[in-house]
Amino acid sequence: MSTTKKITVTALAAALGVSTLAACGGSSGDDSAGAGGSGSKTVTLVSHDSFNASPAVLKEFTEETGYTVKVLKSGDAVEALNKEILTKGSPQGDVFFGVDNTTLSRALDNDLFTPYEAKGLERVPEAVRLDGDGHRVTPVDSGDICVNYDKKYFADRKLAPPQTFDDLAEPAYRNLLVVENAERSSPGLGFLLGTAAAYGDKGWQDYWKKLRANGVKVVDSWEIAYNQEFSGSAGGRAAKGDRPLVVSYASSPPVEVLYAEPRPKAAPTGVSTGTCFRQTEAAGLLRGARNEAGGKALLDFLISKKFQEDMPLNMFVNPVAEDAKLPPLFTEFGEVIAEPRTMAPERIAENRDQWIQSWSSLVLK
Amino acid sequence: MALPVAFFALFFALPVASIVGRGLRVGDSWRFGGIAEVVGRPDILQVLWFTLWQALASTGLTLLIALPGAYVLARCDFPGKQLLRAVVTVPFVLPTVVVGTAFLALLGRGGLLDDLWGVRLDTTVWAILLAHVFFNYAVVVRTVGGLWAQLDPRQEEAARVLGASRFGAWRRVTLPALAPAVAAAALMVFLFTFTSFGVVQILGGPAYSTLEVEIYRQTAQLLDLSTAAVLTLVQFAAVGAVLTVHARTVRRRETALRLVDPALTAHRPRGAGQWALLGGVLATVVLLIVTPLAVLVERSFDGPGGYGLTFYRALQSAGASGGTFLVPPVEAVWNSLQYALAATAIALVVGGLAAAALTLPRTSSGGSSKAGRLVRGFDALLMLPLGVSAVTVGFGFLIALDEPPLDLRTSWILVPLAQALVGVPFVVRTMLPVLRAVDARLREAAAVLGASPLRAWREVDLPLVRRALLVAAGFAFAVSLGEFGATVFIARPDNPTLPVAVARLLGRPGELNYGQAMALSTILMLVCAVALLLLDRLRPDRSAGEF
Numbered sequence: 001m002s003t004t005k006k007i008t009v010t011a012l013a014a015a016l017g018v019s020t021l022a023a024c025g026g027s028s029g030d031d032s033a034g035a036g037g038s039g040s041k042t043v044t045l046v047s048h049d050s051f052n053a054s055p056a057v058l059k060e061f062t063e064e065t066g067y068t069v070k071v072l073k074s075g076d077a078v079e080a081l082n083k084e085i086l087t088k089g090s091p092q093g094d095v096f097f098g099v100d101n102t103t104l105s106r107a108l109d110n111d112l113f114t115p116y117e118a119k120g121l122e123r124v125p126e127a128v129r130l131d132g133d134g135h136r137v138t139p140v141d142s143g144d145i146c147v148n149y150d151k152k153y154f155a156d157r158k159l160a161p162p163q164t165f166d167d168l169a170e171p172a173y174r175n176l177l178v179v180e181n182a183e184r185s186s187p188g189l190g191f192l193l194g195t196a197a198a199y200g201d202k203g204w205q206d207y208w209k210k211l212r213a214n215g216v217k218v219v220d221s222w223e224i225a226y227n228q229e230f231s232g233s234a235g236g237r238a239a240k241g242d243r244p245l246v247v248s249y250a251s252s253p254p255v256e257v258l259y260a261e262p263r264p265k266a267a268p269t270g271v272s273t274g275t276c277f278r279q280t281e282a283a284g285l286l287r288g289a290r291n292e293a294g295g296k297a298l299l300d301f302l303i304s305k306k307f308q309e310d311m312p313l314n315m316f317v318n319p320v321a322e323d324a325k326l327p328p329l330f331t332e333f334g335e336v337i338a339e340p341r342t343m344a345p346e347r348i349a350e351n352r353d354q355w356i357q358s359w360s361s362l363v364l365k
Numbered sequence: 366m367a368l369p370v371a372f373f374a375l376f377f378a379l380p381v382a383s384i385v386g387r388g389l390r391v392g393d394s395w396r397f398g399g400i401a402e403v404v405g406r407p408d409i410l411q412v413l414w415f416t417l418w419q420a421l422a423s424t425g426l427t428l429l430i431a432l433p434g435a436y437v438l439a440r441c442d443f444p445g446k447q448l449l450r451a452v453v454t455v456p457f458v459l460p461t462v463v464v465g466t467a468f469l470a471l472l473g474r475g476g477l478l479d480d481l482w483g484v485r486l487d488t489t490v491w492a493i494l495l496a497h498v499f500f501n502y503a504v505v506v507r508t509v510g511g512l513w514a515q516l517d518p519r520q521e522e523a524a525r526v527l528g529a530s531r532f533g534a535w536r537r538v539t540l541p542a543l544a545p546a547v548a549a550a551a552l553m554v555f556l557f558t559f560t561s562f563g564v565v566q567i568l569g570g571p572a573y574s575t576l577e578v579e580i581y582r583q584t585a586q587l588l589d590l591s592t593a594a595v596l597t598l599v600q601f602a603a604v605g606a607v608l609t610v611h612a613r614t615v616r617r618r619e620t621a622l623r624l625v626d627p628a629l630t631a632h633r634p635r636g637a638g639q640w641a642l643l644g645g646v647l648a649t650v651v652l653l654i655v656t657p658l659a660v661l662v663e664r665s666f667d668g669p670g671g672y673g674l675t676f677y678r679a680l681q682s683a684g685a686s687g688g689t690f691l692v693p694p695v696e697a698v699w700n701s702l703q704y705a706l707a708a709t710a711i712a713l714v715v716g717g718l719a720a721a722a723l724t725l726p727r728t729s730s731g732g733s734s735k736a737g738r739l740v741r742g743f744d745a746l747l748m749l750p751l752g753v754s755a756v757t758v759g760f761g762f763l764i765a766l767d768e769p770p771l772d773l774r775t776s777w778i779l780v781p782l783a784q785a786l787v788g789v790p791f792v793v794r795t796m797l798p799v800l801r802a803v804d805a806r807l808r809e810a811a812a813v814l815g816a817s818p819l820r821a822w823r824e825v826d827l828p829l830v831r832r833a834l835l836v837a838a839g840f841a842f843a844v845s846l847g848e849f850g851a852t853v854f855i856a857r858p859d860n861p862t863l864p865v866a867v868a869r870l871l872g873r874p875g876e877l878n879y880g881q882a883m884a885l886s887t888i889l890m891l892v893c894a895v896a897l898l899l900l901d902r903l904r905p906d907r908s909a910g911e912f
Contacts, residue, residue, distance in 0.1 A: 049869060075585065078585070078586050079585040079586065082584075082585055082586070082588045083760070083763055085588060086387075086588075086760065086763060086764055087763055087764060087767060087774075090767045092763075092774055106588075183582075183586075184582065184586065220566060220567075221566075223871050224567065227871060227879060233879075234875060234876030234877075234879050234880075235871075235876075235879040238664055238667065238879065255873070255875050256875055256876070258875060259875025259876050259877035259878055260875070260876050260877070261668075261670075261675060261876075261877065262670075364572070
């Protein structure tokens, strides 16, 4: 395929000539990477759309190592990973960030990463090292998927907000919860895995039957659930959302505070701490990377104290390095989830497809 | 001809073939047996059925609601007509994420309909159908209205004098004359709704899925390339069939029409009936198109301390969005304009040459039937990008354009290239009728007088098609500005386009992000409206162009 493809492409490119490319020149011509030649000074990080880092912190990386980071956002987490699997061997970048316990097996089965033990890994607890001593991936952050509640709604009705999975199936909370489609959305899948972790292989189905009988609403994406249906968020209030319970993240309440003006004294939303599922996110050096040395330096940097402390306010996740301190916003307005549920990547890999299928026939049909 | 063919081969056929090929091959052998198996699956059949009937229903409903609008905009004269025409076209280029938000506000709980009559249509198929009408209203108004304005009303009057009832005269005289334009509009609406993605995903909820949504899910989420490949082929076949049927019916109906200056046919509404029609059309436009747009504008000003410019001010700094962007979101406006300009240039070159090539056989040799068929085939082929999934093209780019000399995956040029792919069909549609109208004898005379082909083109064709070219440029520009599917796939974080920036802002919690998304959408809307108003000013008087 490859030779034929090369010939075809070359012939077509020649036929096209320079005219098309010249016709649209003059736009932002800052493209230097991708050309390969300048690869040694640029290191490309491929990630999902939620990746963010402060420009100042990235600049410090450049000052320390001489490498400039180029970020390539590649869709949501699953989509971004699937693109890397498709382009395996001829990757778009050097490091991929955004593989987590729900998707790790797919990446490892496809042999996507070159093992590398990042410097400073000893500051990361063994519990979150997803690949153990294989070092094919380096853990970077963890985040909790939890039910959020609208404080005002429950205060107005003098009703205690639900705290556990069991509570959500109580008649007092009928028609209040909106969740994401586990088939199509990662918080939706996380919530399903949380119930599977809590009730076991068989029990979770009975639990979902109860949730369904109790009027759970399913929508396709986090954006719709949180910004349209949920009555506690800014977007939801504007859209007159009428569901006071939503599956979101433990870090969502501090975010509601951060992006409100003037900043309120307390978050308008809270977290049902007994409904949390912990996801650990990791990065890896892509096989076939053009700039391996730069990629390794970048992996070291991702677990450095500097990056780890910058991360919470950019991606609303928790650092994994033990020496990284959480910002005041998190400690002040966020909740510490003492006992989140979680699941090993292998168990998720074994059951995910079948669970999603049973879930959708139970809940959607 | 060589350039447009090469362009489509390289940036459309090759990527699509690569990704479909990847899905249909196991090891070194092709596996076509799986096709029947996939198509026979009950869940896939259900998707197929829903895709087909919602597209038919959307097309029918759009025609029903928009045809009176086409009449009013073509035949009636009233103040604000230009503005109205621009307003109804704005939805056509808005990103679906934004429209979905607006529609939920209108049709969802606490929405306008809910407040007035307690009617809620969210997550019903009605929300999908109405959103499709919202998006495609302009297609009908512009395609059918453009022709309607130029039909000689005296023919209908003659029929009435001869004793036909008003409706009878319309049915026997005007309707047949309008048929090709109605068919063309129906075709476009059908293509757009058959491949509907964002609308169905946002308004349909988990219960409804079109082929396009399913292809996205199978490719991007499940990485089940063989199922995706089969579905792509099915969609391809369906779109191909529709284009073929269209090409045949249009040819049969292509009759010589006596066209007159639109200024002569339009008049102030006469009689209670016409005033009622105008009122009805205005009411429909206000309810269906202006209200959702107004909701967005209202929300963009609805800051924390009452109405104000908070969100617009926030757009000017990168920090306010908490690092969502590496640059202030407002720079997305500039990025969008640059990309759209580049895409327009590409679309004009490629589409213009294609349209010129499509005109040639008729003019040089009188046109043999074989060449004519070939040309019509190429014509239909140029429409295909509108009917093929953006995901398929995007993933195709990833795996087909990954080797030198064309490793374009991380290059900025990929965005305008993808946008141009959607723009080209519009350029061709606009240019073709005008180019065909150029009298070949003028070119021949120039050639006889010693002009080179280039000179003949410059001296003869260019002055005649200049205005059509401007109109085509405007459309390609507007389409590029609003294009989301392919762009979101490849846009780079340091230069997001407007629709991509809106989607990113909507993807994060917090009042400021949500407000900024609304503010950016409003800006996008304004840019579109201004571009379209300018476009209408440049509109040639006698262009029979379909848009």
